[in-house]
Amino acid sequence: MYWVVWSFDVKPEQVRTFERLYGPQGDWIQLFQRAPGFAGTELRRERDRAGHYLTIDRWHTRAAYQRFKETFRTEYEMLDARCTRLTDSERKVGDFETTTGEL
Known part of the structure; x- marks a missing residue:
């Protein structure tokens, strides 16, 4: 399994919109589900x-995530640009993989 973790500081007046876009039925999920x-x-x-x-964000493999980024680059960048106005800061925490011995 492969995880991509992001940290956000959301503007107070944008919390509802942020939660809608990043939540379980949000635009990001809809984009990711295409991959x-x-x-x-x-x-x-x-x-x-x-x-x-x-x-x-959970992916079965790093390769699957990389393919997504290549295939959906334009859509990803457009959605990311739309969401930039919602936050004071956005930081990629890191990419994480399952450790040896984990199920």
Whole structure:
């Protein structure tokens, strides 16, 4: 399994829109679901820090994620540009893989 984790600080007036776009029925999920190898996305809100969120995108393999990025580059960039206005900051936390011995 392969995970891509992002951190966001969302503008207070944009929280509802952000949660809609990044949530379980949102535009990002709809785009990701078009790609083979997509395994799901989690949206997490930090309890003690208003407006702070993580997204955890799950892919079956790194190769599947790379193929998605190549195939859907234009759509990804357009959606990302639309979402930039929602946040004060966006940071890629990292790309993570299953460790040896994990199921």
